[in-house]
Amino acid sequence: MIRAENLTKRYGDTTVVQDLGFTVRPGSVTGFLGPNGAGKSTTLRMILGLDAPTRGRATVDGRPYAAHRAPLTHVGALLEARSVHPGRSAHHHLMALAHTHGIPRARVERVLALAGLTHVAHKRVKGFSLGMGQRLGIAAALLGDPATVVLDEPVNGLDPEGVLWIRTLLRNLAAEGRTVLVSSHLMSEMALTADHLIVIGRGRLLADTTVDELVRASGGASVRVVTPEADRLRTLLPGARITAEAPDTLLVTGLEAPEIGRAAAAHAVPLHELTPQAASLEQAFMDLTRDAVEYQGASA
Template sequence: MIEAHELTKIYRKRRAVDRLTFRIEPGRVTGFLGPNGAGKSTTIGLILGLDGPTSGRVLVDGKPYRALERPLRQVGTLLDATAVHGGRRARDHLRWLAQTNDIPRGRVDEVLRLTGLADAAHRRVGGFSLGMKQRLGIAAALLGDPGILILDEPVNGLDPDGVHWIRGLVRSLAAEGRTVLISSHLMSEMQLTADHLLILGRGRLLSDSSMTELVRPGGEVHVRTDRDTPLPALLSERGAHVATEGGGRLTIAGLEPGAIAAVAAAHGIPLVELTPHQPSLEDVFRRITDEDVLYRAGTHQENPR
């Protein structure tokens, strides 16, 4: 488990992390989200002892990370997959890491096979693509068979097959009872992968909730008929809010899909579409973080010719 209490980091006069309190628990994938500059990287650095907090504390299995005797056996991390000496061969890179934490050399070949790099183990890392370096970074994170995994943008550079693989991998590791923390900007992928979400904005914790609590049906139903009908008036009489979009399309709030279908059936109105609308994680994320976006781009306007 990873626990933070009133964790704060101030650089000069800027609060990069502002009194964060959270628990990252085993048995689930926790997504770590926030706009650029929200404090995610700083928080991960504080968890891993790469920097010290101004105040507060963060513990890994009840201890500061720097107090762990064999850190690779307890915490596997992927921060920057490109931070590898380009002249070193993949297998040698992992063997060097294994030796620092008394990890058996046989484990190196296991993680190379697991990450799909067995046939590239003899190649120098400088010739690897970004996706292959990402796989090597994941292999290094898995090397000590740790109970905790912290992965920053793990699908960066991976092809669709690799994205599917890492999604299944992290979920299976969480199902084994491990603690998994993933930081990412890919909302669609995070929605498919994470069970729980921590959302930061300007160093503050904006949301700490499960995916099902955060992304739930918004109460709207999309309906389409094949011709003009009295359905909007009939639904309005029952307290629904109906927005007519033309072409027989309606957006309805205040009635469940079953009730809408019952009204239509009772009056002989055929429905071409009846779809409950569920907001995406991207929709919810943008709503939660809208006031905390530091770097907001302008709208492109073409120059008149």
């Protein structure tokens, strides 16, 4: 279990993380989300003992990371996949880590196979692609068979097969009762992988909830309506948010399909299509973090 309590980090006059509190529990995949500059990387570094909090504390299984006598066997982490000596092979890199904790060679071979790197295990890391580097970083994170896994952007650089592998791996780790915390900017992947979400913006907690609850709370679900009398139907749906996708196609938010259908039937408005559109995690995230975005592009 990971716990952050009143976690705060300042650099001079700049507060990067402000009174952040949350708990990451075992048995589920927790997505750690936020726009660029939200303080995600700083928070992860404080959890892993790489940065000292200005105030508050972060613990793993009740202890600060540095207090664990054999940290690799408690917490496996991937923050920067390229933090490997380029002249080493994948096998030598993992063996060097293994020697620090008395981890047997068989475990090194096991995680290399798990990451799909057996065939390149003795090649120098400097020749690895971005995706291969990510796989090596994940292999290193799993080396100590830890109960807690912390991964920052694990699918970065992976091809579709690799993304599917990561998704399956994370869910399997959680199913084994491990604590899994994953930071990502890919909302579509988080929607498929995460059970729980922690969302921060400008260093503060914005949401600590499930994927379904966040999407539901956003109110982003809509209904696609196709009718030759789109303009007339608009006047029959007061209070709804309506946008036109085409002259005969409306996207209606704020009303359910049956309500729209009854209003159309009552005024003899023909409907060619009435299709509920599921709200997306991406839209819910954008709505939640709209005021916490550090860099915002202008429309073309």
